[in-house]
Amino acid sequence: TYGGGMYLLSSSPTFTNVTFSGNSATYGGGIFFLFNIHSGLDGSSPTLTNSILWGNSPEEIYFWEFDSASHSITISYSDIQGGEAGIVANDGTVYWEDGNIDADPLFCDAENGDLTIQSDSPLLGAGQDGANIGALGVGCEEPLSIVDNIIPNTYTLSSYPNPFNPTTTITFTIPEFGHTTIIAYDITGRQLETLTNEVLNMGNYSIDWNASSYPSGVYLIRMGSGDFTQTLNVVLVK
Structure with missing residues (x-):
């Protein structure tokens, strides 16, 4: 062959x-x-x-x-x-x-x-x-944690601490069942890592982002779920 x-x-x-x-x-x-x-x-x-x-x-x-x-x-x-x-x-x-x-x-x-x-x-x-070498970016998704069993009625996206070094916890809520993505970008809009890409039940979630391999600066965390999108600025300070 x-x-x-x-x-x-x-x-x-x-x-x-x-x-x-x-x-x-x-x-x-x-x-x-x-x-x-x-x-x-x-x-x-x-x-x-x-x-x-x-x-x-x-x-x-x-x-x-x-x-x-x-x-x-x-x-x-x-x-x-x-x-x-x-x-x-x-x-x-x-x-x-x-x-x-x-x-x-x-x-x-x-x-x-x-x-x-x-x-x-x-x-x-x-x-x-x-640019990165290869067809695909950073993966290896961190384990997604369910924060509590309270059913939310709105979408939210936040992080703590912010500014951070080198890890921040991203928390988000989704009020309905659906496919949800959480993606990290640099300030130019270049995709860095996919933190979450799965179908989730309604609920409150958190995931840690370790940015130790990136330089200090402003980064964008974008959440997409159904028709909802939101972008959060986070600041890495080393």
């Missing part, structure tokens, strides 16, 4: 913020390159930016060694297991550009398909222009 994650046949796609993980094949567990001599086309020359190739077997990228075509890959700001040595290039060309790393991405639960990353992952802010 060829190309557990991606099989390229005379094609040159651009991959940005993509995660390849947990794939396997005889050749190229992550990405496999092949040239079709009958197509009249050239080899494959994809570009990979802000992406992850980790935990694929037996190798992350494989160039088919019997091709007469010229293959290449351009990689920047990406996390490649084994680094450049994790690529079996044969006669192909690897353009290993700025920002690449070889570091455990700290997936939340890769064995069960959760490829979100932990809050102390080396991929946070390591991408081009300070």
Whole structure:
């Protein structure tokens, strides 16, 4: 078998913020390159930016060694297991550009398909222009606590302490059954972490947010439940 994650046949796609993980094949567990001599086309020359190739077997990228075509890959700001040595290039060309790393991405639960990353992952802010590397942001949701059994009649959202360092407790109430999200953003609106994303009964809840991996500043906590949305400013002071 060829190309557990991606099989390229005379094609040159651009991959940005993509995660390849947990794939396997005889050749190229992550990405496999092949040239079709009958197509009249050239080899494959994809570009990979802000992406992850980790935990694929037996190798992350494989160039088919019997091709007469010229293959290449351009990689920047990406996390490649084994680094450049994790690529079996044969006669192909690897353009290993700025920002690449070889570091455990700290997936939340890769064995069960959760490829979100932990809050102390080396991929946070390591991408081009300070973006995260990979397709998914921070996950590993903290346990959600039910504060009491009193049924509320309004939506509320608050945090204490605020300002905080480095953990604040976010409390919220929902007066009706429904899908509820609590998401943390930086001041520019870039999504940082999903704290809650589940269907909840009406009630009063709390969840802790540990922002130890982020710099001092103002952050936004956005709650969405049914048609209701509210945004709360919280201040991290280190």
